[in-house]
Amino acid sequence: MARDDEQHTGRLWTVRITSDRYPQPGPMALRCSEPGCRPDPVPLPSATAARTAAAGHLASHGHTAGPVPQATACRCGTDGCSWHARSVPGCEGRAVRQVITYTCAGRVWRLAEMCAQCAGAIPDARILRPLNSHAGNPPGIQPDPTAIPPATVPPPGVQYAGPVVVQTW
Secondary structure, eight states: OOOTTSOEEOOEEEEEEEOTTTTSOOOBEEEESSTTOOOOOOOBOSHHHHHHHHHHHHHHHHHHHOSOOSSEEOHHHHTTTTTSOTTSOOOOSBOOEEEEEEEGGGTEEEEEEEOHHHHHHSTTOEEBOOTTOSSOOOTTOOOOTTOBOSOOOOOTTOOOSSOOOSOOO
């Protein structure tokens, strides 16, 4: 049985954007790594819609999971800091943020619990803010101006599958 003071590896969720016609343009769908999670099987008409849906889907997992538990190890650091350049000073060890990142030209999206040092070192990483909070940072953590807002409204005439809870970038 685990003790309360033992450190646990930060949680990780992954969403892959798939297409039956890749690399040809066509409808896309999401596949989530969470057991039993099946994103809405609505075809996504464009890469922008798919990326928005992927980020929104991960944000919903993060909000459902709640804040990073105490004594949680940085997920990036656990993987040897392979998610960012080696020129960055070492991992701080303790995860304090939930961060959304993407790789493979935006086809693979991740939500991970990590330290501020690793989160700042990953290009285009966005920190997930708690719902209903614009200043909901843990004590000692400064607000991040690049953090994902809890909700954005799609442009007029654009329809997205699933809830839109993050901005595209």
